[in-house]
Ligand SMILES: C[C@@](CO)(OP(=O)(O)O)[C@H](O)COP(=O)(O)OP(=O)(O)OC[C@H]1O[C@@H](n2ccc(N)nc2=O)[C@H](O)[C@@H]1O
């Protein structure tokens with residue numbers, strides 16, 4: 105094996121309940137996570153350590169040792185020549201950096217034959233679920249990950265171009281001890297899933313809107329575009345809308361076009 109290619113899909117928190125806080129300050133989460141068919145692309149080859157970042161969303165992404173891809177190589181004890189093509193906005197609540205790190209960990213594990221320590225959680229609370237890269241529950245601070253079977257969902261992702269720092273949004277929570285998600289029935293249909301989702305929450309929505317009020321405008325625009333459900337992902341600012349089929353999602357994406365907004369029709373699974 106010489107050079108390997110990998111895909112780092114956007115992570116979407118369909119729900120995000122904050123149920124407590126650990127003594128070290130990290131929050132306990134109860135979240136249903138899915139992945140989009142849009143994301144970043146990586147190539148990786150063992151050799152001299154280097155990282156080249158390109159792509160439509162490369163601006164502002166660190167190219168040095170603070171890039172999570174660089175840190176993934178350090179964690180694996182590997183030297184590698186890596187290219188990263190960024191298509192996902194950064195600091196956007198869709199785990200772009202974490203998904204890049206998880207993709208790099210998968211590639212480096214394949215290239216070196218080494219195991220990934222602790223599913224990469226030392227690189228970030230979102231990395232274990234991004235290692236799974238399919239629908240799953242995320243609990244603990246993010247280290248407890250369980251796959252779940254869900255029907256695919258047609259969606260539009262909208263990011264209004266304002267970065268939201270995750271730690272600050274957690275810090276703005278009015279309550280840290282909120283109710284967990286309801287149990288999710290197995291073998292659920294799309295309509296049942298939508299009804300179930302509408303009864304769950306993203307507890308970070310209110311503090312994120314307080315920090316960046318434009319998020320409320322995005323949610324309103326998604327609802328007006330015909331979304332059956334509109335919610336923020338992660339700590340924001342990206343929001344998603346869910347639609348009955350791919351045509352309605354594509355039409356909504358066209359209607360949502362707005363200067364400075366990143367708008368993407370996608371399938372979540
Ligand atoms: C909120 C979530 C939900 O999936 O997504 P994003 O908004 O980042 O996409 C994640 O838990 C974010 O994961 P990640 O972005 O990897 O977080 P980390 O780098 O580990 O932590 C950044 C900061 O967020 C806070 N943090 C993060 C995770 C957690 N369970 N409790 C926290 O309090 C801490 O203040 C920490 O210093």
Ligand SMILES: Nc1ncnc2c1ncn2[C@@H]1O[C@H](COP(=O)(O)OP(=O)(O)O)[C@@H](O)[C@H]1O
Pocket residue numbers: 165166170171172173193194195196197198199200201202203204205268270338339340
């Ligand atoms: N490969 C990467 N892609 C994007 N951001 C990265 C990357 N590596 C490190 N970062 C840093 O991580 C921060 C969080 O980025 P990201 O994971 O995209 O956001 P979020 O945690 O909101 O989902 C960014 O502000 C950026 O400086």
